[in-house]
Amino acid sequence: MLAIREMARRRLQFGLVTGVVTLIAYLVLMVTGLGLGLNQAAGTALLALDGDYLAYSDRSNLSVIRSQLSEAQATDIATAPGVAASAPIGYVAAAIEFRPGEVDTGALLGIDLGAIAEPAVVEGRALTETDTRGLLVDRTWVSLTGTGIGDTLQVPVGLAFEPFEIVGVVDEGSFFFQPAMFMLRDTWRQISYRAVDQATPFASVVLLQGESLEGATGAGWEIVTKDTAFWNIEGVSAQQGTVDALRYMGLLIGAMVIGVFFYVITLQKVSLLGVLKAIGASGTYLTTQGLLQVFLVSLTGTALAAGLAVLTKATVLSSDAIPIAFTTGAILSSSVAVVVAGVVGALLSMRQISSIDPIIAMQQQQ
DSSP: OHHHHHHHHTHHHHHHHHHHHHHHHHHHHHHHHHHHHHHHHHHHHHHTSSOSEEEEETTSTTOTTTOOBOHHHHHHHHTSTTEEEEEEEEEEEEEEEEETTEEEEEEEEEEOTTSTTOOOEEEEOOOOTTOTTEEEEEHHHHHHHTOOTTOEEEEEETTEEEEEEEEEEEOOOEETTEEEEEEEHHHHHHHHHSSOSTTSOOBSEEEEEESSOTTOEETTEEEEEHHHHHHTSTTHHHHHHHHHHHHHHHHHHHHHHHHHHHHHHHHHTHHHHHHHHHTTOOHHHHHHHHHHHHHHHHHHHHHHHHHHHHHHHHTTTOSTTSOOOOOHHHHHHHHHHHHHHHHHHTHHHHHHHHTOOHHHHHHHHO
């Protein structure tokens, strides 16, 4: 085949552009992985909840930080039409001292025992009614800090720090870029509001299972899907917009680089293409061969970049301290985008091929 034979003869030129495509595709893939990792850090714990909907107070602007629900509202939500199961959840961020002088922030989530919000324990045991100072902590944070079952964490209760014991490890991820830490909801109320009475908020949100609940409202509350709740986490939408802008910029640069390379290559062989046309090669055939070269270069570069990105994640960025993640779908979609960008960028040179006049091209050769 003409396209492959030319690539074999001009290995250096095509090898260089393949290397450039590899670097651009690698950049796009790493930015995509960073975006996925940041999204996981922002709300994995929310997405992992065993429910499809969340109820917020109606003036919270779908912010878990500002949402406060009373016991009456939680009861009203639980008995709304279409609700199959519900679980009130409390949220507060706190400074956690895991060793003397070493402090990290944690997302403290108050839950009820036996409710749908209670996470599965992967190590240790579940909370019990007597664990008023017990915690279930995400495994990633446990690994990063070197803590474990039975260790004591100092958690702020009012103006003082009190000891809380890690009784179990869960695989729930993060919330608001903080490790998820589960405790009894009554304990959460004490930490958040100190004095617990009828005027104290009962929960921050209510997790729901059911059907067709999106958009339901009541006295001071509203229900949205879990995905809507995720995209309303402070900073997530803006963060994703920034990541998308970087991806699109990388694709644009890739299209321009590939387009310029193949345009220059085409100009260098105008006379040869004219000869081929003169001896019977059609413009469609030559254009198809040019597009095949673009496709092969883009595909090879993208495949190398995908392997390099996965290798980077497995070695250099293997630590959970750096929020980067890859999924098969993300790698495939980004790879396809790079290949398409390359083909689109090379359309100008393909137009140049189709417009070559064999007589003029042969005269230029002379």
